[in-house]
Amino acid sequence: MTKRRPRRRPRLPWTLQRRLVLTVVGLLALVSITIGVVSVVILRASLLDxxxxxxxxxxxxxxxxxxxxxxxxGDRLGDLPGSPYFGTPTADSILSGPAQPPGLLALVYDGSTITTGYTDDRSGAIEALTAQQVQLLADHVNQTAPVTLNLGGELGDYRVQAETSRSGTLYLVGLPLTGVAATAAQLAVIIGLVSLAGLVVVAVIAAWVVRLALRPLQRMTATATRVAQLPLDRGEVSLSERVPADDTDPRTEVGRVGAALNRMLDHVDRALEARQASERKVRQFVADASHELRTPLASIRGYSELTRRSGQELPPDAIHALGRIESESVRMTGLVEDLLLLARLDEGRELDMQPVDLTRVLVDAVSDAHAAGRDHVWNLELPEEPIEAIGDEPRLRQVIANLLANARVHTPAGTTVVIALAAEGNGVVITVTDDGPGIPEGLTATLFERFARGDSSRFRAANAAGAPSTGSTGLGLAIVAAVLAAHRGEVTVDSRPGQTTFRVSLPRA
Incomplete structure (x- = not known):
């Protein structure tokens, strides 16, 4: 069984402010370390000298x-009779000599005997060295230049130098490096503490300075964010957001960015105005054309119906042609009414918003759908208590009717359609679910656009099953989306083979 590797947490993004502050602090830390190391090295060399x-x-x-x-x-202490140093030279002769510094270490070799010792700098007593320390010193008894040896134990590092007396005696003396190390360490600590305090102060000041310097970028970001929140893809948009004039100075880098952003917003504003003017002309044309077409369509329908019902004997072909004229005029009238409704919704005309009993609306809509599609199975799921929503009742009835007609037309006979109503929080949800063949993935993204058709899948499946083909204008679901948008609601679809669900959300009364 393989163990799952724990997921790594995503790293926080390196903002420009953080990069600048860390760069300043890092450079100062590097300079401080360099100064500290050079200072300690120079001080140590001076103390060693x-x-x-x-x-x-x-x-x-x-x-x-x-x-x-x-x-x-002149007279030498070792040559004076009665002197304590008269006789065989030893390490004690050196350590007991006058004006010798504390902590002095000595080794004397008279050709046959080695004597060693050192002065304890705390008690002043002469202490003996260990065999390992004596051996280490004896290895350097011919070293005439000062060298540093680590004697270990309590002695640590010593600076030693070997000499030869006039009498031929080899001797070696040494002084401890504890004072040099302590002084160098103290300087290093002082430099480190001062540098650390300086880094903290510089970090705070740098953060404040960088934040102050980046305020123009923050204001530009706020402007861009406000523009991004505008519904630029539809409707009339007043793009009045601009970068403040103080942040558009072309003599600075940030100012050039601000000026470029303002120029871009000017271009976008002009493009939106041109688009809005074009859309306004198209909507006006559609509204005028739809309004003007209603009268001749009504005349065509009336004359065809009058001729068909006149009682005169007409050939079967003429009767069939009149029936087709009448049915097509009815379909054309519905198309014109849909176009006129969309044009009015695009203009933002106010709806008659009142509390609407959705339970009664769904009961009536399912009853009508059952009468129109007896080859389908219609199920209605309602809560025990009636649910009301705020809206325009005729328009909401049209929304439900369009969804049920979509399920009836684009699914084969025998399909089960379930209509459900439920309250969710402060909203109301209506779902229309069928077990038909589903909607292709490529069609879902454009399903609620105008003149979008589903003939390539569900509609063909319905025809293959023998369902009547009534045609589709591609405006039914577009009207659903437009009406719900005017009600501050929305419609979504989730489809897969065997289950397609349209979900309508409305504000609750």
């Missing part, structure tokens, strides 16, 4: 204590 001078002085005094080898050619 001073320690080497002290070590050379200690070596001269040690040579005098051993009986020669110092800078003074």
């Amino acid at each position: 001073r320690l080497d001078v002290q070590l050379a002085s200690a070596a001269d005094r040690s040579a005098a204590a051993l009986g020669g080898g110092g800078d003074n050619d």
Whole structure:
């Protein structure tokens, strides 16, 4: 069984403000680290030079204590009878010498014997070295230049230097590096604390400065956001949003961006005005044409019906032709009425908004659908209590009638259609579900557009099953969407083979 890898949390986006602040702080941190390292290195080198001078002085005094080898050619302490340093030279002779610094380490080799020791800088007592430490010092007894050795234990690092007295005695003296290390460490800590405080202060100031510098971009973003929230795809839009004049100075980079954004908004505004004017002319033409066509269509229908009912004997072909003229005039009248309704909705005409009993509307609509489509199975699911919505009752009846007619026309005989009503929160939901062949995926996106047709799937399936073909203008679902939009509602569709559901949402009374 393979273990699932935990999903990585998405990284937070690196905003321009964060990048600028981190860049400034990072550069300052790099400079601070560089200054700190150079300062500590220089200080340590200076302290080592001073320690080497002290070590050379200690070596001269040690040579005098051993009986020669110092800078003074007068009496030597080791050559004076009665002196505590008279006789065989030892490490104690050096450590007990006058003016020797605390923590001094000594090793003396007289050709046959090695004596070692160091002065405890806290108690002043002479302490012995371990065998490992003596061996390490003996390996450097011929080293005439100062070197640094790590003796381990409590001694740590020592700066040592080997010399040879006039009497031929090899000796080595050393001074601890604890003072040098402590001073360098103290400087490093001070520089680190000061740098850290400086970084915090610089980060705060940089964040404030960058935020202040990016305010014009934030104002541009706010302008673009307000434009994006406008319904630019439909209706009359007044695009008055612009970047403030203070943020359009062409002498600055941000100002050039603001000026370019304003020019783009000007172009978009002119394009929207041109589109709106064109749409207004088209809507006016459709409304005028639909209005003017109603009279001749009514005349055609009336004359054909009058001729057919005149009682005169007409050939069968003439009777059939008159029937076709009458039926087509009826269909043409419905198309004209739909176009006129869409034109009025596009103009934004106010609807008669009143509380509507949706329960009664659905009962009447299903009853009409049952009469028109007896080859379908119609089921109605209603709640126990009546539900009301705010709307224009004739228009809402038309919405339900169009949805039921769509289910009847585009599904084969025997299809079951379920109409349900329910309350959800502050809204009302009506669903029309059928078990027909479904809607192709490519048609769903344009289903509610004007003159969109579903003949390629559901309608063909209905014809193949023997259902009557009444034709489709492609305006039924467009009227549904337009009416619901005027009611501040919406319609959606979810379709797959064997189940298609239209969902209508309306504000509840």
